[in-house]
Amino acid sequence: MADLPTYVTTKIASAIGGLFGGFMLMTFIKPKTINESFTRGAVSTGSAIIFADPILQITNAPQNWELQIMSGAVIGFVAYSVLGAIARFFDKNSDSDIVDMVNQVKGKEPTRKK
Numbered sequence: 001m002a003d004l005p006t007y008v009t010t011k012i013a014s015a016i017g018g019l020f021g022g023f024m025l026m027t028f029i030k031p032k033t034i035n036e037s038f039t040r041g042a043v044s045t046g047s048a049i050i051f052a053d054p055i056l057q058i059t060n061a062p063q064n065w066e067l068q069i070m071s072g073a074v075i076g077f078v079a080y081s082v083l084g085a086i087a088r089f090f091d092k093n094s095d096s097d098i099v100d101m102v103n104q105v106k107g108k109e110p111t112r113k114k
Contacts, residue, residue, distance in 0.1 A: 006063075011049055013065040017072020018048020024073070025080045043083050044076035051075050 022044025031037040052071045053063075061067050093101050103109065 009065065010053055010063065010068050013068035014048045014052035014072035014075075015045050017052065017069035017074075018045040018076030018079070020069070021048065021073035021076025021078075022080045025077055025084075029080075029084055040080055040083055044080045047079040048072035048075045 019041060022041050026037065026040065031040060048071075052068055052075055055075070056063060056067060056071055061071075093104065096104070
């Protein structure tokens with residue numbers, strides 16, 4: 001494991017990149033409330049902190065702060081996109097029960113008529 005200052009520096013760089021990636025998409029898909037914007041920013045930042053370093057290690061990329069910020073931005077962008085897609089799915093199907101949602105994901109017809 002790397003020494004503590006290097007570890008902290010890589011996590012801070014990843015967090016900055018994740019926040020930047022989340023804010024890039026936030027200009028196109030605007031959140032409805034302040035709470036939603038904080039939640040999406042936190043998810044983007046948190047997932048960048050968690051996943052940026054392992055992804056760089058898997059791809060055998062050098063461990064410098066520029067790549068940490070770039071990979072954090074990409075991960076933050078993807079995390080914001082996935083969170084938005086899941087939120088839209090549940091918002092669209094808020095009047096359905098779980099069996100109807102599972103059947104819709106599988107591509108089957110609903111089991112009962114509304």
